[in-house]
Amino acid sequence: MALTALTALVLAGCGAGGDGSGGGGSAGATGTDAPIPAVAEDDRLAALVPDEVKRDGTWVVGTDPTYPPNEFTAPDGTTIIGMDVDLGTAVAQKLGLTARFEQSQFSGIIPGITGGRYEAGISSFTVNPERTQVLDMVSYFSAGTSLATRKGNPDGIDPNDLCGKAIGVQQGTVQVEDVQARNKKCTDEGKPAIQVTELQAQTDVTLALNSNRIVAMLADSPVAAYAQTTTNGAVEVVGQPYDTAPYGIALKKNDGQYAQAVQGAVQSLIDDGTYKRILDKWNVGNGAIPTSSVNGG
Template sequence: MPVRSRSIPAVLGAAALAVIVAGCGAGGDGSGGGTSGGAAPSAPAPAVAKDDALAAMVPAPIASDGRLVFGTDASYPPNEFTDTDGTTIIGMDVDLGTAVAQKLGLTPEWQNSQFSGIIPGIEGSRYELGMSSFSITPERTQTVDMVSYLTAGTSLAVASGNPQGIAPDNLCGRAVGVQAGTVQVDDIAARSAACTAAAQPAIQVTELQQQTDVTLALTSNRIVAMLADSPVVAYAVTTTDGAVEAVGEPWDTAPYGIVLAKNQGQFAQAVRGAVQSLIDDGTYGRVLEKWNVSNGAVPASEVRS
């Protein structure tokens, strides 16, 4: 999951500000193999034509083999996850990244990785782009460039009907699940610290390696709530046969970014131009609608470095 740079709700207090350093995106168990999040929506990914001007901006070492190699952790539906065959990587990020590659005249190649290994893999030239729900943060842009393409926040999910009246500000003493390595780990830690500082019981945190396991823990009543990125919660609501609902509005909204190595000439601008072209021609909107994440749409893409 990506690290997020974001403000903390006032209820958490100033002490929480020092805690928010990890990130959302995908976790993984070290193998890079994600669990299936279900079948893809029936609508096919839109076909995209090459943009010769943008393709000409791609550095020769990247363009020479005709491939664009993406690193992703396919355990974070609906953004990136494996199809029901357990092998094919699908999701919103995959459809958008594939369209970016096509704009640049390249064939996408998606490689499943442990989340923590993607940025080092980009810095070490294993991957040419990283697309795995990475939030854009100052810490990340010190070492890599990022191209914005979506916004997302943290959402709270509970059992349908919310029989316990759970809300973000009354989690003290409750069993709450988060995925390891995500910004939600820091969020829940700060909330739990606020509980104990107010002489209330600490939050009973369940931290699991795969987001799909966190969702399963909620639907099987092993936890009473979960925190996850807003697209992930929205997807869980639509794919759990009515067992899950979201509570309130997302908070700490921040942009996602495509990750690429620094000092690559016009490559970052080529990727930004591809995303912007997809926004302008409607492909972007169709992909977001397909995966039910249209509320995270951005009007323009930017390079953050």
């Protein structure tokens, strides 16, 4: 289904689109099963949560669990785990709620928030101006885009020149916008077009790389690094991350002091060390931020 320009920009998520400073969110391990200790409720912050959110005591969160290590399914095929899940669980506890993560296609999360199905979206959403026009977003992490190839980069892929190459990206991410912009530059300069493969899930993109259907993929830096580790090096990150930007918890726009409650919860977790324990658990500590904000403020 075709998307309007604004909707397409809003849905472009799982990815960075920021300041070009590089770095951010390198991951290097599969994570552990170790639970994060429960955190105590903050009565002051809990009082800021809208009545319709806290009435049943459950925080309903939409997520697309195909983006390890941030959100993905456990070996049982049902349980949703990951860095975002642990953080969302702790935020809910800080607000006196119990988080319930519901699986969704990535493109369905934002409409689910605006339509009232979800009370939040936590799924590696990049904070950008287009998205904050229709949502409130609470920052909690910093990630960039990375290029990954098969082990040893056998096709000699230059991260700065993808013209004529078969490149994979996940649908709806800012990596799609990135590769489209790169492709236009290629064709404008009379070079071969990039052969872009867009797949619904990041796990499908990684599989396409491993099965030689593409020669490289673009993905968020922690996701690319995680793929390198979990494939025992069959996937290799080439070059440095670029276009770093914050991830944000997506919330209904202008819903009382809801965004301030969630921002306060994230900041409290940063201050008390819970945040660091969660990031360290998933080996994504390089993406830590010192201060959480609402809508990039």
